[in-house]
Each structure stands twice: as structure tokens, then as C-alpha cells.
Amino acid sequence: xxxxxxxxxxxxxxxxxxxxxxxxxxxxxxxxxxxxxxxxxxxxxxxxxxxxxxxxxxxxxxxxxxxxxxxxxxxxxxxxxxxxxxxxxxxxxxxxxxxxxxxxxxxxxxxxxxxxxxxxxxxxxxxxxxxxxxxxxxxxxxxxxxxxxxxxxxxxxxxxxxxxxxxxxxxxxxxxxxxxxxxxxxxxxxxxxxxxxxxxxxxxxxxxxxxxxxxxxxxxxxxxxxxxxxxxxxxxxxxxxxxxxxxxxxxxxxxxxxxxxxxxxxxxxxxxxxxxxxxxxxxxxxxxxxxxxxxxxxxxxxxxxxxxxxxxxxxxxxxxxxxxxxxxxxxxxxxxxxxxxxxxxxxxxxxxxxxxxxxxxxxxxxxxxxxxxxxxxxxxxxxxxxxxxxxxxxxxxxxxxxxxxxxxxxxxxxxxxxxxxxxxxxxxxxxxxxxxxxxxxxxxxxxxxxxxxxxxxxxxxxxxxxxxxxxxxxx
Numbered sequence: 001x002x003x004x005x006x007x008x009x010x011x012x013x014x015x016x017x018x019x020x021x022x023x024x025x026x027x028x029x030x031x032x033x034x035x036x037x038x039x040x041x042x043x044x045x046x047x048x049x050x051x052x053x054x055x056x057x058x059x060x061x062x063x064x065x066x067x068x069x070x071x072x073x074x075x076x077x078x079x080x081x082x083x084x085x086x087x088x089x090x091x092x093x094x095x096x097x098x099x100x101x102x103x104x105x106x107x108x109x110x111x112x113x114x115x116x117x118x119x120x121x122x123x124x125x126x127x128x129x130x131x132x133x134x135x136x137x138x139x140x141x142x143x144x145x146x147x148x149x150x151x152x153x154x155x156x157x158x159x160x161x162x163x164x165x166x167x168x169x170x171x172x173x174x175x176x177x178x179x180x181x182x183x184x185x186x187x188x189x190x191x192x193x194x195x196x197x198x199x200x201x202x203x204x205x206x207x208x209x210x211x212x213x214x215x216x217x218x219x220x221x222x223x224x225x226x227x228x229x230x231x232x233x234x235x236x237x238x239x240x241x242x243x244x245x246x247x248x249x250x251x252x253x254x255x256x257x258x259x260x261x262x263x264x265x266x267x268x269x270x271x272x273x274x275x276x277x278x279x280x281x282x283x284x285x286x287x288x289x290x291x292x293x294x295x296x297x298x299x300x301x302x303x304x305x306x307x308x309x310x311x312x313x314x315x316x317x318x319x320x321x322x323x324x325x326x327x328x329x330x331x332x333x334x335x336x337x338x339x340x341x342x343x344x345x346x347x348x349x350x351x352x353x354x355x356x357x358x359x360x361x362x363x364x365x366x367x368x369x370x371x372x373x374x375x376x377x378x379x380x381x382x383x384x385x386x387x388x389x390x391x392x393x394x395x396x397x398x399x400x401x402x403x404x405x406x407x408x409x410x411x412x413x414x415x416x417x418x419x420x421x422x423x424x425x426x427x428x429x430x431x432x433x434x435x436x437x438x439x440x441x442x443x444x445x446x447x448x449x450x451x452x453x454x455x456x457x458x459x460x461x462x463x464x465x466x467x468x469x470x471x472x473x474x475x
């Protein structure tokens with residue numbers, strides 16, 4: 001078992017001195033390492049892997065307050081090692097790729113007794129997609145998470161392995177302030193939240209088998225729910241009581257008849273499910289997105305994604321279903337166009353929130369070997385085309401940012417039209433796509449400069465060797 005440590009700390013420093021003197025016998029010359037000040041010794045040891053220490057120092061790892069296990073541990077040996085650890089663990093990170101739920105259940109109770117800070121358990125295969133990983137994991141068993149009485153943060157990414165929350169009788173996560181659950185398949189009753197005293201941040205992502213979420217957290221400020229209720233046969237239910245919530249990202253099924261969001265007077269940031277621009281009538285994702293948007297009359301910052309499927313010829317244009325948006329100050333509009341013209345849909349959205357003061361436009365590139373970068377010339381994404389001639393007044397918009405600009409024909413057409421709407425724009429930032437050629441960046445730079453007005457500040461960024469840098473073209 002290979003362990004590494006990081007950070008610093010004085011707990012157990014006196015033990016280090018005793019350990020060095022007791023193990024130094026035999027062989028020898030002067031033990032100058034042990035003569036160093038205790039705090040220096042701790043800093044040195046915390047930055048070394050225990051496997052490279054001399055034999056007489058191999059017990060020193062038991063005094064480290066932070067441990068990282070980069071390979072899947074043998075469960076019984078790891079359990080014994082944790083039980084023998086001599087100081088509380090303020091951080092424990094375990095990469096357990098390929099470990100069965102039964103093996104993790106062997107050492108997790110020992111970890112629960114030792115961790116007083118952060119726990120991160122990673123058990124997934126980065127080379128597999130979600131569906132493949134979920135299918136394999138479904139053939140295995142499940143484990144019950146023990147109660148971490150003293151942990152302040154828990155992050156679990158489990159490759160859809162079976163997982164169960166401890167019963168209420170097992171105790172309460174009394175000090176927990178942050179929890180992140182991703183790629184987990186719930187096993188048995190999963191009324192998540194009954195045992196968690198979460199007070200700072202809560203993120204749930206890609207969970208299977210979750211049918212009920214109960215969160216009663218008077219001090220909770222952030223809540224994220226992503227793809228947790230999908231593929232569930234039963235109707236999902238949620239009851240959220242978090243009156244201090246500031247940020248809510250709900251990219252999942254939402255139905256006001258079964259998902260109850262309590263009073264959220266302090267909410268300032270809202271992220272929604274993506275909205276399909278084309279599709280069949282009654283699309284569930286769109287219904288969830290619209291229902292959530294209608295829940296709020298005003299929100300300071302809205303994060304909304306417009307998505308285009310690759311093939312749209314046989315689908316309806318669905319933007320007319322979006323008739324109202326909350327009163328927004330800052331707007332982040334993500335466009336996944338798949339090569340289609342997105343002008344009409346973006347125009348429609350901006351017309352519903354014309355009082356915004358800051359706008360971020362983020363372009364998402366198609367992925368995969370069959371990614372579509374340019375749609376067919378006969379594609380109906382050009383309809384409706386009235387947006388190119390209609391007027392729109394963004395008279396409050398002072399700041400505009402574009403991210404991952406590729407300079408496609410559709411992008412350039414939209415940006416040119418946008419300048420006629422944003423007549424009081426004062427500041428603009430443009431970040432070019434990661435693989436943007438220098439010659440293309442210069443062309444776009446010159447185009448934007450020709451569109452700018454007196455008093456407008458424009459800043460451009462380009463990636464050089466994967467590092468973002470301010471762009472100024474050479475003469």
C-alpha cells in the first residue's frame with residue numbers, strides 16, 4: 001500500500017522526535033535528520049511518499065494528518081492501517097478504481113472513526129461512458145455508508161456502484177458542511193437528507209435509483225442536482241427547505257406537483273435544465289426547464305442552455321413555448337448549436353430579458369467523431385428568419401462576454417446583429433476557442449474592432465500552449 005501526505009501541522013510532532021530516537025539505534029553515525037526542528041521534520045515528511053523512506057521511518061506515516069491513497073488498497077490491510085493511525089485525519093483521499101462495494105465496506109467504518117475533515121472516495125473508470133459503467137456496476141452488490149460523525153466534507157464518485165445511506169439510528173453527520181455525490185446507484189430506501197446536517201454546500205450528480213430528496217437545512221447556501229431522477233420509473237419527489245439558499249442548480253426533472261421548493265428569499269443564482277430548440281411537443285426536459293423558470297419572478301443571475309439536436313428536420317420549433325423569464329440582472333446563455341443557426345432562438349430569449357446589465361454567451365463545441373460543425377444548406381434552422389430584421393433594445397446592457405468563439409458563419413452573423421441591439425455597451429471580452437488558428441483570431445479581432453464604438457473597452461484572449469493569455473495581433 002502506497003500512501004502520500006500533504007500539508008503541515010504540529011499534532012504528533014513530539015511523537016516524531018521520540019520515534020526518530022527510538023528507531024535510530026544501531027548502525028551508525030549521527031542522526032542529523034532527527035536533529036531538525038520538529039515543525040520542519042513534519043513538513044518534510046508530509047511531502048514524501050512513505051515508500052521512499054528508510055525502514056526506521058516507515059511508521060511515521062501514522063502521524064500524518066493528511067493521506068492520499070493513489071491505488072486501490074487491499075481492504076483488510078487498509079482497515080488495520082487506519083485503525084493504527086495515531087492522529088486524526090483532516091483529509092483522506094482514496095482512489096479505489098475497480099474495488100467492489102463489499103471491499104469498500106470493510107475499511108470505510110475505520111475511516112469514519114479517523115476522519116475529522118475531508119473524505120474523497122473515487123471509484124470509477126475514466127475510460128468508460130456512463131451507460132457502460134452503470135450496466136457493469138448493476139451486476140454487483142452494494143455497501144452502506146457509515147456515519148461520519150466528525151467529517152466536514154464528503155465527496156463520493158462511485159461509478160454507479162450500489163450505495164445506501166445509514167439509517168437514522170446510526171447517528172448524524174453532525175459536522176458535515178459539504179457533500180458531493182456523483183455516479184451513484186442508490187440501493188434500498190433513499191430518502192436522502194434525513195441523516196445529513198448539511199449547512200454549506202450540497203451537490204448531487206448522476207445518481208441512479210434516487211426517488212426522494214428531503215433537505216431541511218436552515219443554513220444551506222448552495223444546492224446542485226444534476227441527472228439524478230432520470231431513468232426512474234417512479235415519480236420523483238423532493239422537499240427542499242433551505243431559506244438561506246443563495247445558489248440553486250437544478251438540471252433535472254422538475255414538476256411543481258411533486259417537487260416542493262420552500263421559501264428562497266435570498267436566492268441569487270439559478271441554473272436550469274437545458275432547453276431543446278427543436279423537438280417533439282411535450283418534451284419532458286423543456287417542461288422541467290419552463291416550470292422551474294416560472295417558479296421565480298426575479299433572479300439576479302440566470303444560467304440557461306439552448307440545445308440543438310444534430311438532426312432537426314422532423315421536429316417542431318419549440319421556442320414559442322417559452323413566453324416568460326424571471327426578471328434578470330446577469331444572464332449566462334449557453335448555446336449548443338451542433339452547427340445550426342442559433343440566431344432566432346437567442347433573439348427570442350434576449351427579447352424576454354431585455355433589462356439585463358451583463359451577458360455571457362458561451363458556445364459549446366460538438367463532440368465525437370460524427371460531430372456536426374456545419375448544417376446542410378437546406379436545414380430548417382434558418383427558419384424563422386425574422387430575427388435578422390427585427391429590432392431589439394438592450395438599453396441596460398453594459399458588459400458582454402463571449403467564450404469559446406470559433407468564428408463560424410452563424411456566430412459572426414449573430415454578433416454583428418447583436419451590436420445593433422446593445423447600443424450602450426461599455427465593456428466586451430472575447431475568448432477564442434482553444435484551437436483557434438492565429439490567422440483566424442486576427443481576422444475576428446479586426447472585425448470586432450471595426451464594430452466597436454468610442455468609449456467601448458474590448459479585451460481578447462487566446463490560448464497559447466493551453467494557457468489563456470491576452471491577445472494582441474502582431475503587425
